[in-house]
Amino acid sequence: MTIAELLEHRIIVCCGSGGVGKTSVSAALALRAAGRSTKVVVATIDPARRLATAMGIETLRNEPRRVKLEGANLWAMMLDSKSTFDALISRYATPETRDEILANRFYQAISSRIAGTENYMAMEKLYELDGRKEFGTIVLDTPPTRHALDFLDSPARMQNMLQGSILKWLVKPYFEAGRISLGFLRRGTDRLVSFLDHVFGLQFLHDLSDFFRAFNSMYDGFRERSGKVQQLLLSHDVAFVAVAAPTEISLAEAAAFQSTLEGRGMNFAGFILNRVHGLEAFTQPQRKRLDDWRRSHPDHPAAGVLSNYADYQDLAEAEGRLIDRWIDRGRVLTVLPVLEEDIHDMHGLRRLAECMDAASGGRKRGRRGGTERKKEYS
Amino acid sequence: MLRELLARRLVIVTGKGGVGKSTIATALALLASRQKRTLLVELEAQRSIARFFGKPPAGYEAAEVAPNLSLINITGPEAIRDYLQLIVPVGLLVEKITAHPLYRYFTEAAPGIKELLTFGKIWKLEDEKHRHRPLYDLIVVDGFPTGQALNMFRSPIEVCETLKVGPIASKARHLVDLMRDAEKTAFLLATLPEEMPVAESIELYRTLTRDIRIAYAGIAVNAILPKRFRRENLGRGGEIQRAVGEAFREIGAGDSHVVHAYRAAHEEMRWRLTHEHYLKRLASELPGPFLHLPFVFKSDGGGELVERIAAVMAGEIAVPLRAAR
Numbered sequence: 001m002t003i004a005e006l007l008e009h010r011i012i013v014c015c016g017s018g019g020v021g022k023t024s025v026s027a028a029l030a031l032r033a034a035g036r037s038t039k040v041v042v043a044t045i046d047p048a049r050r051l052a053t054a055m056g057i058e059t060l061r062n063e064p065r066r067v068k069l070e071g072a073n074l075w076a077m078m079l080d081s082k083s084t085f086d087a088l089i090s091r092y093a094t095p096e097t098r099d100e101i102l103a104n105r106f107y108q109a110i111s112s113r114i115a116g117t118e119n120y121m122a123m124e125k126l127y128e129l130d131g132r133k134e135f136g137t138i139v140l141d142t143p144p145t146r147h148a149l150d151f152l153d154s155p156a157r158m159q160n161m162l163q164g165s166i167l168k169w170l171v172k173p174y175f176e177a178g179r180i181s182l183g184f185l186r187r188g189t190d191r192l193v194s195f196l197d198h199v200f201g202l203q204f205l206h207d208l209s210d211f212f213r214a215f216n217s218m219y220d221g222f223r224e225r226s227g228k229v230q231q232l233l234l235s236h237d238v239a240f241v242a243v244a245a246p247t248e249i250s251l252a253e254a255a256a257f258q259s260t261l262e263g264r265g266m267n268f269a270g271f272i273l274n275r276v277h278g279l280e281a282f283t284q285p286q287r288k289r290l291d292d293w294r295r296s297h298p299d300h301p302a303a304g305v306l307s308n309y310a311d312y313q314d315l316a317e318a319e320g321r322l323i324d325r326w327i328d329r330g331r332v333l334t335v336l337p338v339l340e341e342d343i344h345d346m347h348g349l350r351r352l353a354e355c356m357d358a359a360s361g362g363r364k365r366g367r368r369g370g371t372e373r374k375k376e377y378s
Numbered sequence: 379m380l381r382e383l384l385a386r387r388l389v390i391v392t393g394k395g396g397v398g399k400s401t402i403a404t405a406l407a408l409l410a411s412r413q414k415r416t417l418l419v420e421l422e423a424q425r426s427i428a429r430f431f432g433k434p435p436a437g438y439e440a441a442e443v444a445p446n447l448s449l450i451n452i453t454g455p456e457a458i459r460d461y462l463q464l465i466v467p468v469g470l471l472v473e474k475i476t477a478h479p480l481y482r483y484f485t486e487a488a489p490g491i492k493e494l495l496t497f498g499k500i501w502k503l504e505d506e507k508h509r510h511r512p513l514y515d516l517i518v519v520d521g522f523p524t525g526q527a528l529n530m531f532r533s534p535i536e537v538c539e540t541l542k543v544g545p546i547a548s549k550a551r552h553l554v555d556l557m558r559d560a561e562k563t564a565f566l567l568a569t570l571p572e573e574m575p576v577a578e579s580i581e582l583y584r585t586l587t588r589d590i591r592i593a594y595a596g597i598a599v600n601a602i603l604p605k606r607f608r609r610e611n612l613g614r615g616g617e618i619q620r621a622v623g624e625a626f627r628e629i630g631a632g633d634s635h636v637v638h639a640y641r642a643a644h645e646e647m648r649w650r651l652t653h654e655h656y657l658k659r660l661a662s663e664l665p666g667p668f669l670h671l672p673f674v675f676k677s678d679g680g681g682e683l684v685e686r687i688a689a690v691m692a693g694e695i696a697v698p699l700r701a702a703r
């Protein structure tokens with residue numbers, strides 16, 4: 001696939017491990033898309049402050065705002081996972097249960113602290129944006145996770161967590177009676193439960209039971225929606241991109257992401273490699289001559305440039321080796337170089353977007369690119 | 379700086395994801411192991427540090443990976459089981475408890491339990507004795523990234539606030555005391571000289587020192603590029619330009635290499651300026667000590683890198699670095 005083909009998808013989701021450039025790449029993709037599609041939105045997660053400011057979204061959370069940019073109908077937003085969750089509760093709960101749920105401590109724990117909530121809320125927001133039928137293209141950035149797969153597994157985990165069916169079955173008689181039942185439990189109906197309760201603190205079981213009592217009425221609505229979210233992700237309108245930097249951890253994650261997606265029949269579009277040092281590789285004899293030359297000319301005016309070049313040759317070679325080891329180069333959408341600065345304004349985004357053009361054409365090399373790699377270096 | 383750092387019982391390395399926490403924690407532990415019996419703790423590790431030592435992945439039992447250096451991988455579920463084992467009343471089996479349908483709710487969603495007991499396990503290791511003296515002189519933790527690390531440090535405090543009685547509550551109180559004991563515990567920040575990691579470190583520093591009140595051991599700024607160039611030296615048409623052209627001709631590399639070499643030099647110069655900017659920002663917003671660690675160009679991303687970083691750390695003992703000018 002090429003970047004141009006990628007941009008034909010209605011929804012593009014950028015995944016990858018922490019710090020590889022998901023946010024920057026998402027925004028650059030949206031910028032590229034804004035040149036072709038009617039109305040484009042990028043939903044970012046915790047962008048760097050300066051970048052948020054440059055896009056005009058540093059104050060507003062959770063609602064798209066038009067980016068001031070001539071000739072592009074580009075919108076951007078910062079996702080707020082807690083308020084997305086709150087909105088979801090408000091949508092399905094009755095007014096009384098709503099307040100009860102929002103104030104419940106178990107709810108507060110899962111809505112703000114449990115790993116995975118943020119991932120699921122990103123999907124939920126995507127579903128909502130898509131439902132508005134307002135945007136021609138939606139680009140979704142994803143939260144920094146240790147594992148890119150966490151994103152995919154989040155609906156199942158969330159559904160599991162909220163299902164509470166086991167719990168309901170377990171304490172059903174007491175559920176209906178509310179808190180009194182807990183006293184019943186403590187009296188030793190179930191020694192295990194009372195032991196856990198003793199260990200983990202009584203309040204927690206109270207909160208849990210209150211939560212599920214209130215949540216019960218909205219569970220079906222919630223599950224149905226979560227099913228639709230998952231369905232949307234399975235559709236081929238959605239293209240998943242694995243963003244990776246040339247480090248072992250991030251490439252390994254990206255490769256695992258590809259195989260899981262494909263295993264689940266989801267639409268894996270390809271890899272975007274970011275912050276790559278590409279340069280024309282020296283042949284071995286050249287390299288040897290370079291090292292000899294450096295040894296014999298320590299104080300030469302060119303020494304700095306040459307020692308730097310030797311280091312960058314090493315770096316590029318190590319990166320190339322890692323890339324070859326972990327991923328299929330045939331599935332690389334584009335290779336983005338390290339720009340000369342971090343990406344903190346529209347100019348930087350535009351630069352990154354331009355690099356996508358430069359590097360995407362004719363890059364379908366075999367797995368073993370090896371030493372004849374010649375990458376655009378900008 | 380390092381001497382002070384290593385005088386503690388427990389040093390927890392934390393910072394943004396991907397900044398080099400594992401590399402730094404491992405280098406520190408390796409260095410410490412020259413003088414002290416050291417334990418390196420990884421948390422929920424998927425790719426174990428053991429690979430740096432050519433060893434199979436670490437498990438929940440500490441195992442020696444190098445002379446004087448042991449490694450353990452603590453996961454939440456194992457820490458909880460471990461704890462239950464201690465307190466379970468006679469007649470109940472831990473297996474039965476963990477198989478109980480409610481168990482998952484307690485462990486996954488009871489706020490802070492996983493983190494609390496992970497932390498608790500670390501202290502249990504601290505307390506381990508061999509012939510009446512501590513089994514480990516120093517424990518270095520390859521800590522969680524920011525968000526999860528905060529959850530871990532907050533867990534005993536929060537549990538103290540919500541639970542008044544019970545075994546967990548008293549454990550939590552004990553942990554708060556240990557964690558706030560500056561002679562025993564300190565955190566070492568790890569960061570890169572870039573915008574997001576720096577902003578995150580500054581915030582993390584404030585939360586950890588002011589709200590959570592743990593002693594601060596310093597900050598390791600990782601992957602700093604060398605200062606090989608000045609802007610004026612890289613101008614076109616000058617002496618250097620001619621010299622570079624000449625050198626490449628002698629090496630037998632074509633003009634395209636000259637172009638690439640210039641770009642690489644330019645790139646390094648620009649990023650070095652960025653790094654200097656953020657080093658200054660850190661120096662103005664955070665107290666030292668600062669541990670400046672170089673970007674390592676040629677590395678296997680494993681043992682070799684760790685040894686390089688450890689060597690630089692060792693040097694810092696002799697030459698304590700002041701804040702960047």
Ligand SMILES: Nc1ncnc2c1ncn2[C@@H]1O[C@H](COP(=O)(O)OP(=O)(O)OP(=O)(O)O)[C@@H](O)[C@H]1O
Binds near residue numbers: 340
């Ligand atoms: N190609 C590039 N050249 C130079 N700097 C880059 C490039 N790509 C990203 N950066 C910079 O790297 C840093 C991390 O990028 P970004 O925030 O996009 O990553 P992320 O994957 O979204 O991170 P997180 O996991 O923390 O959300 C930013 O400072 C960004 O400006």
Ligand SMILES: Nc1ncnc2c1ncn2[C@@H]1O[C@H](COP(=O)(O)OP(=O)(O)OP(=O)(O)O)[C@@H](O)[C@H]1O
Binds near residue numbers: 394402523601687
């Ligand atoms: N000084 C350095 N020079 C060059 N590369 C480095 C340096 N320090 C770390 N790296 C590389 O950066 C990557 C991330 O390092 P490391 O795994 O130590 O980070 P981390 O903070 O532990 O990440 P995570 O948050 O995912 O656990 C690795 O590929 C490592 O090899």
Ligand SMILES: [Mg+2]
Binds near residue numbers: 022046141144
């Ligand atoms: Mg991001």
Ligand SMILES: [Mg+2]
Binds near residue numbers: 399400401520
């Ligand atoms: Mg790590």
